[in-house]
Amino acid sequence: MHEEIIISGFGGQGALFAGQLLAYAGMDNGKYVTWIPSYGPEMRGGTAHCTVVISDEPIGSPMVRHPSAALTLNLPSMEKYQPLVKAGGLLLYNSSLVQSQATRADIRAVGVPANAISQEETAVLLGTHGDARLANVSMLGALIEATGLLTLEHLENALAAHLPERHRRWLGPNGLALRRGAAIAAEALGAGVPTS
């Protein structure tokens, strides 16, 4: 197993944390992992991305030109990474923010209404209409379902272990967002309802 994943979005959408979560889950399950962020003179609202490699073998390059999967949380990210995904690879895009459809026929593409899922799952705790803070995690759920890379439990364990103390109350909603993302991918890819 060797997956090269790019996660990209606006600053604040949690692209970097989602990547760390994936790396933790991989590491906790005996895989070799690397996580490397884009860094630079970034500004709030600018784009941020990270590259995560998860492998059964020691990892050479932590950077990739053509990822096997791209999680794109906004339109600029989708436009940037759709052409770069490896043939046969996976493109996940946040269909709450991206109105257009994927155009490549040689990759698997799934739109995940990540913001909508997040708003619904955060509404109770926030006592409002909810917000988009779980969009990143619902996309991770779709990634797990679509690739078979790790399991939802692996991700949930990583969340439980690494979610900062001040965010503990979000553990439950995170789990729900994760599973709803997975269900969307399962339905879109015709793989049935996720069993895990």
Add this chain to the structure above:
Amino acid sequence: MTKDLWKGNEAMAEAAIRAGVEAYFGYPITPQTELLEYMARELPKYPGRVFLQAESELAAVNMVYGAACSGVRSMSSSSSPGISLMSEGLSYIAGTEVPAVLVDVMRGGPGLGNIQPSQSDYFQMTKSLGHGDYHALVLAPATVQEAVDMTYESFALAEKYRTVVVILADGAIGQMMEPVELPPWRQPLTEAERPDWALRGANGRPNRVLTSLNLTAEGLEESNLRLQARLAEIQQHEVRWEEEMTDDADLVLVAFGTMGRICKSVLRTARRNGLKVGLLRPITLWPFPSERLHELAGQVQRLLVVEMNAGQMLLDVQAAAAGRAPVHFYGRMGGMVPLPDEVEEQIELLMREGTTRPYAAQSSANGKLPSLPTRVSHPVEGSRHDNITTY
């Protein structure tokens, strides 16, 4: 022992603390700043240890010099432009023959350059860390684990040889996260363990003098000879490198640090495609694994040096190969990192046409000298404040 995910910069700081570093002096600069931040947060938690953010790199390195003279385990860290500012102090440390550890998380240059990963400080670190006849012992990590292990060990090396030890990382190693197993705790030196040359107060004993100043030519030559003898000892005992699949290789890649690990991906693809490619990754850049490269050059058809610079280690490889095998080069500059497919393409070119194609030939400049820009600015995409951008 369990592993945890660590960012390179923070992991190096933790490794230094575990190695018993007592004094850290530094000044923030990207992409190294997390190392200093970690020290600022963690080091003061240990009684008797000191973190100090100096007013400049120049001040920081001279604080290291002072602490080292008093037999205190001390270090600094910076990134390329900051290291340049430290050159004078590093030379004084070398000339005074006191131990010190320095981490350089390289960024693109020359000048203020940018903050992306680069390897363009190779010459500076291995040949010219400051004025005068000396070398630092230079270690180049390719993984976060290696950066941790090297930082941990660097203090013992510095103390053993009374020299400057440099951990030469780059922005990628500094910024990336990887699983790391941390080394065990070592206590700082006790008073009884302080070196017998350290300046600790001369009450009740003859005074000691530590200086790099020696106004007689005979005297200074003598201390130079002593320094050279110690450097020769380092060359004899501390050369390190890693080899992969060189036994039957027709072509051997030579790359260090981040580029060295990227070349491991290249190696795997090449082997899958039936190409007999091997890798030699120098781990110490000074002393350089010249002897082994000389041997290898006698048994392979070609060497291909790949660097994130214009070809610096290349000169050491050429000298080691001494004409026994052609030495080719591929590199990118300015913070660009050659990715595996680029290097694979160069290998194919070498196999087919016997030559590489420099990146310059592929770029819009097409080998021609472009006109110089008339105005220099540091634009930040979309920023309303590009006149106050700080790096």
